[in-house]
Amino acid sequence: MKKLDIFGRKNANTKSITSGLKQVRVLDGMPMLIACIVIVAALYVLGAAGVLNSNTQRYLLKIFLYCTLGSMWNLMSGYTGMTSLGQQTFIGLAGYSLTVMTATYAMSYWVGFLAGTVISAIVSLILAIILFRMRGMYFAVATWVIAEALRTFFTSWKFVRQGAGMTVAARPYPSTTTIYLIALTLCIIALVVIYFLLKSKVGLGLTAMRDDADAASSVGVDIFKSKLLVFVICAIFTALAGGVFYLNKGSIYPAGGFGISWTVSIVFIVIIGGIGTMAGPVLGSIIYVILEEQLAKLPGGWTNIVLGLIAILVILFLPDGIVGTLQKKFNFEILSQKRFSKE
Amino acid sequence: MTTVIQMLINGILLGSVYALLGVGMTMIFGIVKLTNLAHGEFIIIGAFGSTLLAQALGVDPILTLVITVPMMFIAGVLLQTVLINRVMLQGSEPALLVTFGLSIILKDAMLLLFTADARHANVPYSTATIRLPAGLHIAVLDLVVFAISLATILILTLFLRHTYMGRAIRATSDDTAAASLMGVSVRRTYGIAMGIAMATAAVAGLGVGMRWTFYPSSGGDYLLIAFGVVVIGGMGSIPGTLVAGLIFGLAQVIGGANYGMLISYILLILMLAVRPQGLFSK
Amino acid sequence: MSEPILKVEGLQAKYGDFLAVESATLDVPKGKIVSVIGSNGAGKSTLMDTIAGIHKPSAGKVYFKGEDITGMPAEKIVLRGLSLVPQGSRCFVRMSVEDNLIMGSYPKHARAKMKESLDHVYQLFPVLKEKRHLLSGSLSGGQRQMVAIGRVLMADPELILFDEISLGLAPTIIKDIYARIKEINAGGTTVVLVEQDTNRAIRTSEIAHVMLKGRVVLSGPSKELGEEEIKKAYFGL
Numbered sequence: 007m008k009k010l011d012i013f014g015r016k017n018a019n020t021k022s023i024t025s026g027l028k029q030v031r032v033l034d035g036m037p038m039l040i041a042c043i044v045i046v047a048a049l050y051v052l053g054a055a056g057v058l059n060s061n062t063q064r065y066l067l068k069i070f071l072y073c074t075l076g077s078m079w080n081l082m083s084g085y086t087g088m089t090s091l092g093q094q095t096f097i098g099l100a101g102y103s104l105t106v107m108t109a110t111y112a113m114s115y116w117v118g119f120l121a122g123t124v125i126s127a128i129v130s131l132i133l134a135i136i137l138f139r140m141r142g143m144y145f146a147v148a149t150w151v152i153a154e155a156l157r158t159f160f161t162s163w164k165f166v167r168q169g170a171g172m173t174v175a176a177r178p179y180p181s182t183t184t185i186y187l188i189a190l191t192l193c194i195i196a197l198v199v200i201y202f203l204l205k206s207k208v209g210l211g212l213t214a215m216r217d218d219a220d221a222a223s224s225v226g227v228d229i230f231k232s233k234l235l236v237f238v239i240c241a242i243f244t245a246l247a248g249g250v251f252y253l254n255k256g257s258i259y260p261a262g263g264f265g266i267s268w269t270v271s272i273v274f275i276v277i278i279g280g281i282g283t284m285a286g287p288v289l290g291s292i293i294y295v296i297l298e299e300q301l302a303k304l305p306g307g308w309t310n311i312v313l314g315l316i317a318i319l320v321i322l323f324l325p326d327g328i329v330g331t332l333q334k335k336f337n338f339e340i341l342s343q344k345r346f347s348k349e
Numbered sequence: 350m351t352t353v354i355q356m357l358i359n360g361i362l363l364g365s366v367y368a369l370l371g372v373g374m375t376m377i378f379g380i381v382k383l384t385n386l387a388h389g390e391f392i393i394i395g396a397f398g399s400t401l402l403a404q405a406l407g408v409d410p411i412l413t414l415v416i417t418v419p420m421m422f423i424a425g426v427l428l429q430t431v432l433i434n435r436v437m438l439q440g441s442e443p444a445l446l447v448t449f450g451l452s453i454i455l456k457d458a459m460l461l462l463f464t465a466d467a468r469h470a471n472v473p474y475s476t477a478t479i480r481l482p483a484g485l486h487i488a489v490l491d492l493v494v495f496a497i498s499l500a501t502i503l504i505l506t507l508f509l510r511h512t513y514m515g516r517a518i519r520a521t522s523d524d525t526a527a528a529s530l531m532g533v534s535v536r537r538t539y540g541i542a543m544g545i546a547m548a549t550a551a552v553a554g555l556g557v558g559m560r561w562t563f564y565p566s567s568g569g570d571y572l573l574i575a576f577g578v579v580v581i582g583g584m585g586s587i588p589g590t591l592v593a594g595l596i597f598g599l600a601q602v603i604g605g606a607n608y609g610m611l612i613s614y615i616l617l618i619l620m621l622a623v624r625p626q627g628l629f630s631k
Numbered sequence: 632m633s634e635p636i637l638k639v640e641g642l643q644a645k646y647g648d649f650l651a652v653e654s655a656t657l658d659v660p661k662g663k664i665v666s667v668i669g670s671n672g673a674g675k676s677t678l679m680d681t682i683a684g685i686h687k688p689s690a691g692k693v694y695f696k697g698e699d700i701t702g703m704p705a706e707k708i709v710l711r712g713l714s715l716v717p718q719g720s721r722c723f724v725r726m727s728v729e730d731n732l733i734m735g736s737y738p739k740h741a742r743a744k745m746k747e748s749l750d751h752v753y754q755l756f757p758v759l760k761e762k763r764h765l766l767s768g769s770l771s772g773g774q775r776q777m778v779a780i781g782r783v784l785m786a787d788p789e790l791i792l793f794d795e796i797s798l799g800l801a802p803t804i805i806k807d808i809y810a811r812i813k814e815i816n817a818g819g820t821t822v823v824l825v826e827q828d829t830n831r832a833i834r835t836s837e838i839a840h841v842m843l844k845g846r847v848v849l850s851g852p853s854k855e856l857g858e859e860e861i862k863k864a865y866f867g868l
Contacts, residue, residue, distance in 0.1 A: 089442055091386075091449070136622040143384040143445055147576055148621045154573055155614035162607050266569060270453055273446060307457050314454035321436060321443050321450075513737055520723045520734050526685045527721040529705040530714070532738040532786065 092149030171259025280327025364598025371578025379585020389572030395554020425547030724768030735785025
């Protein structure tokens with residue numbers, strides 16, 4: 007049976023795999039590498055040397071964390087077709103691990119991060135067994151339901167003081183500069199991991215699977231193992247970002263940690279920047295943090311209304327996001343995951 | 350024994366509301382093949398509509414359906430034809446994300462318009478109960494909402510079975526291309542399906558407003574119940590929706606205030622993992 | 632010959648970059664049975680889908696009763712009296728047989744006569760009357776084809792396109808269905824039969840068109856086309 011579009015019309019304009027004879031310039035050679043290194047080095051030096059005031063550092067560290075979250079979500083949804091609405095599961099688990107480790111057991115916040123990472127990795131492995139049986143919207147909503155179930159559970163769990171929440175009690179409490187450097191490092195590691203993962207055989211298999219399930223099996227990649235790998239990596243990095251976020255914030259409560267607002271922010275970042283592109287979430291997180299700060303100045307709670315409207319307009323009129331649209335228009339790709347695209 | 354029967358009664362009464370919450374979502378799921386993440390907000394809009402109109406006009410909230418149902422129907426048709434049909438051409442995931450965006454916008458818009466205060470649709474018989482033999486009792490309010498829910502689902506079923514439009518909706522959900530060969534405009538059918546879904550959300554909102562207090566942010570809770578009912582009942586299946594509503598209602602009554610939702614969620618996740626096509630689909 | 636009821640001129644249809652119908656030109660005279668034959672992948676089904684409006688053409692023209700219907704959506708074409716029985720019947724499997732048939736009288740002009748049309752279809756296919764309350768998904772392949780044909784008759788069309796109606800059916804059932812098609816044609820309805828089974832198509836039709844690789848390569852009165860000639864056109868020798 008030939009594929010029909012949703013209106014039952016056999017579509018004459020479906021994307022074809024063979025198209026794209028146009029030369030695509032891939033910006034990932036020496037100059038790009040040098041540019042990246044310069045930017046990263048500048049961010050480290052400026053942060054560590056105390057040139058940036060703590061407000062700027064807060065701004066930037068938020069960008070780093072959202073960039074990590076967005077890039078990981080993009081890896082799942084944009085590259086492997088697993089659209090999750092429940093990454094807050096891992097953010098909440100990590101936030102609570104950090105808080106419980108530091109407040110209840112008086113341990114260092116590094117132990118808190120470690121606990122959050124290990125717990126998230128284990129939980130993601132268990133969830134994968136359930137979630138990988140589902141596809142598309144079932145997967146999306148199931149991830150959300152899981153986060154909601156955890157929120158409900160934490161709200162009535164006495165050990166974590168139920169709905170009232172807890173305060174992070176790291177001693178000594180790290181300075182903003184320290185948190186800034188941790189967030190920057192985390193973001194860079196996350197991007198490097200994603201880049202090399204996508205360039206590996208696993209990544210190729212996954213993008214092939216997203217585009218065409220039959221073609222993927224011919225690539226000879228074990229799809230289940232590859233998806234599992236991506237899912238667990240995303241859980242770990244999402245947990246780390248969540249941990250650092252709550253170290254900066256200082257307190258957590260169930261409706262915040264496991265709240266759907268996390269997914270709102272993440273989806274916005276990826277949609278605006280460009281789903282399925284390396285640079286999209288980076289640009290998206292910068293725009294998001296700036297917008298959020300500016301919108302917070304408005305009277306009343308307009309933030310989500312404006313963000314939601316922007317996201318819908320972008321989906322309607324720029325379905326490839328800012329980076330995706332620019333790339334298509336000018337035939338280039340920043341750090342392409344396609345190893346053979348130069349041929 | 351009495352407690353068990355009482356729980357069963359309460360579960361059935363509650364389950365009828367849950368089925369009503371899910372019925373609009375199951376239609377959209379089955380016909381338009383779309384997960385409408387804004388369905389919870391639609392329900393809360395219906396709840397606000399009925400509550401505020403009843404206050405302003407000084408009438409029984411049930412009478413406000415005369416206004417809210419047609420309004421929500423028109424809103425649904427417009428939403429589908431102006432926005433969602435367009436996005437769906439890009440695929441199902443962008444459409445899912447658009448309804449997600451809508452849900453966020455509507456929630457915060459209601460917060461701005463109506464404040465975060467708890468609301469409730471007051472009725473004169475809110476505390477009346479009917480005493481049955483053996484110490485059993487039924488709240489009149491719950492019984493009224495039960496009747497409204499069943500009547501709505503019955504009307505919808507009759508409409509789908511016995512009218513040309515109803516048949517066209519079912520045919521479209523079976524095979525869009527074949528339906529268009531029969532002279533059915535698929536886009537228009539989707540619009541009407543969304544209109545009907547929103548109209549049922551208006552009635553469901555009334556039920557929510559009469560039975561519970563609600564906030565602008567309550568949509569998420571009801572969306573998840575609706576989704577659970579859809580998944581357990583099987584998408585697009587109205588009889589399935591009734592049974593699933595019942596299962597959820599009983600889970601809630603047995604689990605109580607603390608664990609009712611948690612049990613429902615776990616039930617839902619297990620169901621998704623083991624039998625995602627629902628109990629009543631082949 | 633009088634003005635044809637259906638005229639197709641240089642019609643082209645694609646799936647993505649794949650050219651399924653390159654350039655098809657054919658006429659269908661009013662009141663006749665016309666066959667379109669060709670091997671698997673010759674573009675016959677795509678041509679039918681494109682004429683009926685469930686596939687968008689990328690070039691060419693389709694005229695029905697003198698009106699340009701090129702690119703018109705299926706739901707509008709059917710109102711004008713052109714119906715398609717698609718390949719594989721495509722019944723509404725979760726609806727009863729009778730509901731399937733009633734769907735056929737969805738166009739406004741057909742609704743008033745719904746009861747009569749239903750009787751007519753039940754007369755043509757008595758087995759459907761017996762099974763009218765069953766889900767069409769529970770029927771056999773042949774009965775599903777009957778539902779699909781009956782469904783189309785409900786709108787009282789002037790032209791019906793039958794796409795590979797015999798595919799996967801037992802010979803006795805095929806014979807029965809072809810007899811009904813002749814009956815339908817005798818009632819004044821123009822018929823286009825798409826077939827892989829060349830012999831049956833030639834025997835049944837008055838005019839035949841042979842398709843090869845997305846083109847109509849041979850057309851003529853069925854009786855005058857020699858077996859050799861058809862074979863050559865069919866295989867592109």
